[in-house]
Ligand SMILES: Nc1ncnc2c1ncn2[C@@H]1O[C@H](COP(=O)(O)OP(=O)(O)OP(=O)(O)O)[C@@H](O)[C@H]1O
């Protein structure tokens with residue numbers, strides 16, 4: 444088991460955002476966390492990496508209890524998060540944003556480098572010297588994902604990777620996920636079902652901070668009632 448959330452409760456002050464979330468990911472899987480606005484998708488990812496630590500319950504990564512670890516320690520264990528706001532350094536160039544994100548765990552052989560990223564993603568190579576703050580939303584999302592690869596994650600958490608992007612860019616992000624799936628375990632979030640069904644093998648549906656359904660993509664595809672009950676239409 445790569446990742447295991449067991450009865451996780453997370454609060455913002457007195458507000459009870461996650462109310463007993465349990466999810467599991469095996470190594471090599473691509474899983475989607477689905478749910479409408481405010482369901483708790485981002486909070487789940489933030490709880491895994493320690494940005495909003497669980498007040499009750501446990502988070503285990505590769506059998507290690509990481510519930511109370513600070514974010515930088517979780518990152519060093521090999522968990523990469525691409526947050527919803529794609530946080531990066533706007534005044535640094537694309538190349539510099541990649542370089543500052545470099546971290547290789549002791550004892551591991553690096554798979555990625557700035558050069559390899561530029562070799563594989565022409566779109567980013569062409570933007571090498573552009574400041575990140577001047578990129579379009581889609582370009583920023585590509586950079587945000589590429590940036591997370593610079594720390595060689597074993598588990599990649601992507602928060603709504605297709606949000607607000609034009610269809611042509613969504614296809615590129617999809618292609619990137621398809622490629623990363625081959626070597627990395629991925630948990631990504633989405634509000635609607637289309638992108639999720641295309642790229643994930645299975646999904647958890649969240650509503651009001653609780654997992655209301657655990658399903659394979661195949662089952663979800665065939666169950667329109669489930670889609671309509673818990674998900675946004677897109
Ligand atoms: N910083 C915060 N302070 C207080 N409450 C918050 C904060 N962030 C989120 N919440 C609340 O926690 C709940 C879960 O929010 P979360 O952002 O995890 O949802 P989400 O599924 O990611 O939604 P979206 O699809 O809009 O991104 C919501 O009720 C939200 O209002």
Ligand SMILES: [Mg+2]
Nearest residue numbers: 484485486527
């Ligand atoms: Mg969110």
